[in-house]
Amino acid sequence: MIDIVWLKRDLRLTDHAPLLHASHTSDPLVLLYIIEPMLINDPHYDSRHWRFIWQSLQDIQDQLDGVNAKLHIFFGDAVTVFNTLHHKHGIHAIYSHEEIGIEVTYQRDQAILEWTQAHQIDWHEYQFGAVIRGAKHRRDWDKRWKTVMRAPLANTPLERVNWCALTIDPELQPPQSLLNDWQRVDTAFQLGGAKQAWQTLDDFHHQRGIDYYWNISSPLNSRKYCSRLSPYLAWGNISLREMYQTLLENWNKTGWRRSLIALASRLHWHCHFIQKFEME
Known part of the structure; x- marks a missing residue:
C-alpha cells in the first residue's frame, strides 16, 4: 500500500500541510503531479502557463535529488491515473490541498471524491491559505486570516520521509512533443519554481x-x-x-x-x- 501527495496549484515542498501530514504515516509516500489533457485543452491555459508549471516541477525534482527521492509526473485524466496506481500498488490515502479553481477542476475533484469513496480510500484535503471552503458568512474572517498567516509553517524534513519511487507506465508518460515546447525558455517571462x-x-x-x-x-x-x-x-x-x-x-x-x-x-x-x- 502507498500514500500519495497530489500536487495541483501548490508546487513547492515548504509550508505544505498535505506533505507534512503524509510524512507522519508509515506507508511509502509517492509525490505526484498529473498533467491533465482537459487542462491542456482548456482556454484558461496557454503554453506560457505550462512552461511555468514544468519549470516549477523541475525545481521540485532538483530539491528531491538531495534526498534521493522522485517526483512522479503522469499524463492522463486524474481518475484513470489514480485507478491505475491503485490496481498496481494499492492506495491507502491521498493528501492534497483544496483547490479553488475553475469549473473543470471542480468537476474533476467531484469525480475523484466519488472514486475514493467507491474504493474506500481516505482523501485528506487541507485548507488553501486562509480560504474557508463552505463558509456561510464572513464573521471574524479577518481575525482568522491573521491567525492562519501567523501560524507556524508546515515544513517537512524531507530526509525523514519514507519516499517511494514507481515505474511510469508508457501510457501515462507525458508526450514528448509537449515537453519539447515546455522546456523552451522564453526570456520574456518569469521562470517558475x-x-x-x-x-x-x-x-x-x-x-x-x-x-x-x-x-x-x-x-x-x-x-x-x-x-x-x-x-x-x-x-x-x-x-x-x-x-x-x-x-x-x-x-x-x-x-x-x-x-x-x-x-x-x-x-x-x-x-x-x-x-x-x-x-x-
Missing part, C-alpha cells in the same frame, strides 16, 4: 520594495517596484503565509513601513477575493 520565487522575494525586500507604495499604480514603474510574486503565488511556488511572515520579519526596517503596509493589505486581499469567489 520555488528557487525563483524566493530570489524574487529576497530582491524585493533588499532593494526594490522600499518604493513599492509610491509606484504600485504606475504603469511604467510597477514592473520594477511591485513584488512580482503573483505567478509564484498562483502556482504555489511560495505560500501566502511564507510571504506574509517574511514581510513581518522586515517590518521594522527604516523607511519601509508604508510600503510594507501596502503590501500586507494586498496579501490580505488575495484571500479576501478568493473567499468571495468560493462563496458566491
Whole structure:
C-alpha cells in the first residue's frame, strides 16, 4: 500500500500541510503531479502557463535529488491515473490541498471524491491559505486570516520521509512533443519554481520594495517596484503565509513601513477575493 501527495496549484515542498501530514504515516509516500489533457485543452491555459508549471516541477525534482527521492509526473485524466496506481500498488490515502479553481477542476475533484469513496480510500484535503471552503458568512474572517498567516509553517524534513519511487507506465508518460515546447525558455517571462520565487522575494525586500507604495499604480514603474510574486503565488511556488511572515520579519526596517503596509493589505486581499469567489 502507498500514500500519495497530489500536487495541483501548490508546487513547492515548504509550508505544505498535505506533505507534512503524509510524512507522519508509515506507508511509502509517492509525490505526484498529473498533467491533465482537459487542462491542456482548456482556454484558461496557454503554453506560457505550462512552461511555468514544468519549470516549477523541475525545481521540485532538483530539491528531491538531495534526498534521493522522485517526483512522479503522469499524463492522463486524474481518475484513470489514480485507478491505475491503485490496481498496481494499492492506495491507502491521498493528501492534497483544496483547490479553488475553475469549473473543470471542480468537476474533476467531484469525480475523484466519488472514486475514493467507491474504493474506500481516505482523501485528506487541507485548507488553501486562509480560504474557508463552505463558509456561510464572513464573521471574524479577518481575525482568522491573521491567525492562519501567523501560524507556524508546515515544513517537512524531507530526509525523514519514507519516499517511494514507481515505474511510469508508457501510457501515462507525458508526450514528448509537449515537453519539447515546455522546456523552451522564453526570456520574456518569469521562470517558475520555488528557487525563483524566493530570489524574487529576497530582491524585493533588499532593494526594490522600499518604493513599492509610491509606484504600485504606475504603469511604467510597477514592473520594477511591485513584488512580482503573483505567478509564484498562483502556482504555489511560495505560500501566502511564507510571504506574509517574511514581510513581518522586515517590518521594522527604516523607511519601509508604508510600503510594507501596502503590501500586507494586498496579501490580505488575495484571500479576501478568493473567499468571495468560493462563496458566491
